[in-house]
């Protein structure tokens with residue numbers, strides 16, 4: 001399973017990462033920041049990281065469990 005980390009100091013709550021995640025992993029939290037609501041569904045595709053205009057979200061692939 002991959003780990004998705006959001007850096008709130010850089011995030012401007014634009015929602016792009018939420019919109020682009022093909023697996024519905026991310027949702028907007030009560031504070032407006034994206035949160036990882038469904039971590040088990042994450043494939044580690046890194047779309048969220050690549051689309052974030054503020055470099056505020058980083059995906060760390062767990063190389064021990066991923067097959068890719």
Ligand code: SF4
Pocket residue numbers: 002004020021022023024025026041042043044045046047048049059
């Ligand atoms: S790495 Fe891919 S599946 Fe995981 S949260 Fe980001 S966009 Fe969604």
Ligand code: SF4
Pocket residue numbers: 006010011012013014015016017018034051052053054055056057
């Ligand atoms: S795309 Fe980046 S700046 Fe926008 S909500 Fe997601 S983490 Fe925050």
